[in-house]
Amino acid sequence: MKLVVWGGGKASVGRNAGMTILEVLVVLAIVAMIAAVVGPRLIGYLGRAKSETAALQIDQLESALQLFFVDVGRYPTSAEGLAVLVQSPAEGTGWRGPYIDKAEALKDPWGRDYVYEEPVGDASPVVMSLGRDGAKGGDGEDADLGL
Secondary structure (H helix, E strand, C coil): CCCCCCCCCCCCCCCCCCCHHHHHHHHHHHHHHHHHHHHHHHHHHHHHHHHHHHHHHHHHHHHHHHHHHHHHHHCCCCCCHHHHHHHCCCCCCCCCCCCCCCCCHHHHCCEEEEEEECCCCCCCCCECCCCCCCCCCCCHHCCEECC
């Protein structure tokens, strides 16, 4: 390995011109230890961010459902689902949408469709995400959101 000195003198080559394998291994070990400490925290932040994003999107979908209700006089049926927030239902009476900008907003941060349950009686409609695992129940990132 050559070491060039820019001081206008001769190029010098010597035994100490490069790094030893031991020095490289020490640097790699330090980088690995830092990654081991920081990595899980970053993954935890990412998971929490997805859950918080889903909660915000559920709030937006519920607001869009309220606007749909004001215009049409009813909530969407379970068969229609949340798609009527983007595209007019077959009967379309009073529909003044779209109530959300993009159909992609109907998917949760994990890429699955939000679950919509038509209201029964005087209850409100239910919009929820089944979390990271896509199954009912769970804790942490796997917890259901919007219940």
